[in-house]
Amino acid sequence: MSFLRTLIPFDIAGGMxxxxxxxxxxFFSANRKKVRTEIxxxxxxxxxxxxxxxxxxxxxxxxxxxxxxEIKCVCCLACEKICPTQVITIEKxxxxxxxxxxxxxxxxxxxxxxxxxxxxxxxGFDSIILNHQFELAGYNREDFSLGMEGMAQNMFEPSxxxxxxxxxx
Amino acid sequence: xxxxxxxxxxxxxxxxxxxxxVVVLIAVFIMVPLLTFAERKVIGYIQVRLGATRLxxxxxxxxxxxxxxxxxxxxxxMLSILxxxxxxxxxxxxxxxxxxxxxAKADRxxxxxxxxxxxxxxxxxxxxxxxxxxxMFYLPKGFPIVGGLPFQGFITDVNVGLLFILGLASVGVYGxxxxxxxxxxxxxxLGGLRSAAQIVSYEVPLTLSLLVPVxxxxxxxxxxxxxxxxxxxxxxxxxxxxxFIGFFVYLTCGFAETNRVPFDLxxxxxxxxxGFHTEYSGMKFGFFYLAEYANMIVVSALAxxxxxxxxxxxxxxxxxxxxxxxxxxxxxxxxxxxGKVCFILFVFLWVRATLPRYRYDQLMDVAWKxxxxxxxxxxxxxxxIRFAF
Numbered sequence: 001m002s003f004l005r006t007l008i009p010f011d012i013a014g015g016m017x018x019x020x021x022x023x024x025x026x027f028f029s030a031n032r033k034k035v036r037t038e039i040x041x042x043x044x045x046x047x048x049x050x051x052x053x054x055x056x057x058x059x060x061x062x063x064x065x066x067x068x069x070e071i072k073c074v075c076c077l078a079c080e081k082i083c084p085t086q087v088i089t090i091e092k093x094x095x096x097x098x099x100x101x102x103x104x105x106x107x108x109x110x111x112x113x114x115x116x117x118x119x120x121x122x123x124g125f126d127s128i129i130l131n132h133q134f135e136l137a138g139y140n141r142e143d144f145s146l147g148m149e150g151m152a153q154n155m156f157e158p159s160x161x162x163x164x165x166x167x168x169x
Numbered sequence: 170x171x172x173x174x175x176x177x178x179x180x181x182x183x184x185x186x187x188x189x190x191v192v193v194l195i196a197v198f199i200m201v202p203l204l205t206f207a208e209r210k211v212i213g214y215i216q217v218r219l220g221a222t223r224l225x226x227x228x229x230x231x232x233x234x235x236x237x238x239x240x241x242x243x244x245x246x247m248l249s250i251l252x253x254x255x256x257x258x259x260x261x262x263x264x265x266x267x268x269x270x271x272x273a274k275a276d277r278x279x280x281x282x283x284x285x286x287x288x289x290x291x292x293x294x295x296x297x298x299x300x301x302x303x304x305m306f307y308l309p310k311g312f313p314i315v316g317g318l319p320f321q322g323f324i325t326d327v328n329v330g331l332l333f334i335l336g337l338a339s340v341g342v343y344g345x346x347x348x349x350x351x352x353x354x355x356x357x358x359l360g361g362l363r364s365a366a367q368i369v370s371y372e373v374p375l376t377l378s379l380l381v382p383v384x385x386x387x388x389x390x391x392x393x394x395x396x397x398x399x400x401x402x403x404x405x406x407x408x409x410x411x412x413f414i415g416f417f418v419y420l421t422c423g424f425a426e427t428n429r430v431p432f433d434l435x436x437x438x439x440x441x442x443x444g445f446h447t448e449y450s451g452m453k454f455g456f457f458y459l460a461e462y463a464n465m466i467v468v469s470a471l472a473x474x475x476x477x478x479x480x481x482x483x484x485x486x487x488x489x490x491x492x493x494x495x496x497x498x499x500x501x502x503x504x505x506x507x508g509k510v511c512f513i514l515f516v517f518l519w520v521r522a523t524l525p526r527y528r529y530d531q532l533m534d535v536a537w538k539x540x541x542x543x544x545x546x547x548x549x550x551x552x553x554i555r556f557a558f
Contacts, residue, residue, distance in 0.1 A: 007539070008541070015524065016520070016523050017217045025217075031243060031245060032246075041217050043219040
């Protein structure tokens with residue numbers, strides 16, 4: 001029996017079967033028609049196709065809004081206190097028809113940010129996240145000081161580089 | 170299949186031969202870059218990647234429009250495989266335009282001669298390979314000098330074609346060894362020595378495994394052998410056993426002969442820098458490259474013709490079960506030959522992506538301890554079937 005096993009390469013056949021199966025999988029799903037076939041390969045065709053990121057990817061800091069489009073932040077300053085590099089500055093304010101305090105300014109100095117996600121963890125109101133933007137390069141220094149308003153430094157807008165993205169939807 | 174003897178003048182014979190040589194050469198010169206492209210793609214797919222999908226430059230610059238076209242091709246099911254196809258032109262252009270460096274202390278004459286020997290040995294073999302055992306088509310009447318003459322599926326009909334092929338193929342090792350020695354460098358020399366030992370070892374089981382079809386067909390003529398082994402006329406039904414074993418032994422030895430993984434010890438990247446062609450650059454390196462891939466095509470063609478039924482549909486002489494009156498499947502066709510060659514070339518790439526390299530002593534073990542006795546037993550079985558039944 002062991003003689004036969006020496007003579008007939010079962011192990012090689014097993015290996016070929018495995019790689020052949022992977023070849024078939026990728027071969028029949030290599031096109032980007034996501035409707036019919038699920039994509040099986042790991043290659044990211046980045047500039048043309050949007051990148052598939054892990055759900056816990058830590059990108060740029062963003063304020064979240066509730067269903068009415070109101071900013072959820074209540075200016076408890078927990079994120080400002082816990083931030084190791086002190087990149088968050090919040091100015092407390094009032095708004096008509098809102099009981100809770102409202103952030104008049106929420107400044108985020110991205111050039112010093114270390115993307116540790118402590119601010120998101122400390123937030124008791126789930127009002128900030130690190131979103132999935134990774135094209136964070138800027139054209140000048142002001143691009144890194146983000147706030148709630150303005151075009152170049154608006155944290156709700158895509159980043160200056162991401163604005164020129166050619167990815168299909 | 171009898172070919173009508175058409176009287177041709179000397180000029181016509183020469184022009185016809187030249188024409189066929191040019192056609193075969195062009196076919197090989199197209200197939201080799203396509204094979205390198207297929208290699209990237211197949212290995213990419215097996216490793217759950219996509220392989221080459223674009224040229225350098227992204228979506229701007231000279232290659233921009235081409236890349237954009239390829240990007241939109243990615244959405245179409247069948248065309249998505251062909252993305253990155255222009256890269257084979259880029260590869261060839263790169264090889265041609267690179268500087269051709271000859272090391273200062275190299276033996277200039279031999280250094281230049283070695284790749285030429287390799288390429289000649291690889292390409293000369295095509296002279297005796299029959300792609301189709303007969304007339305493929307008739308040239309149009311308006312063709313100069315050879316108008317209206319049959320274009321045959323082989324260049325020459327050598328009556329010892331297999332000997333010619335084996336003899337010329339074994340010359341290829343000279344190219345490798347001479348190139349390695351003439352480089353005047355340590356790593357190429359080691360690679361060349363390994364290559365010599367390996368190819369000389371594997372030549373033995375390779376030839377012995379090819380003796381099985383020779384014995385069963387009773388001929389050394391490529392055309393006759395391929396027809397007889399495919400149609401199975403006069404073959405005992407049991408002849409499938411030695412043919413089946415012989416096919417796998419032949420394929421294994423073919424991998425070793427062409428220095429492909431898992432027998433790519435001459436160019437073991439992890440131990441020797443690149444093997445025998447470390448000091449080669451530019452088109453001289455391109456010649457070695459070309460020779461290796463041309464050898465792959467030759468090995469595939471031989472395996473197809475002698476074991477897989479050549480230009481008929483079914484392998485191992487099983488074609489006898491399909492009567493010749495069946496319109497397409499029963500008839501010989503060049504498409505079957507091409508398809509089988511492409512499949513074996515795919516197996517080459519498939520094995521490369523699957524198996525790790527053998528150690529040097531294991532390599533020799535495989536050749537002398539396992540393959541050689543196996544082929545001898547196989548040959549004995551074949552002889553028994555040929556003469557006892």
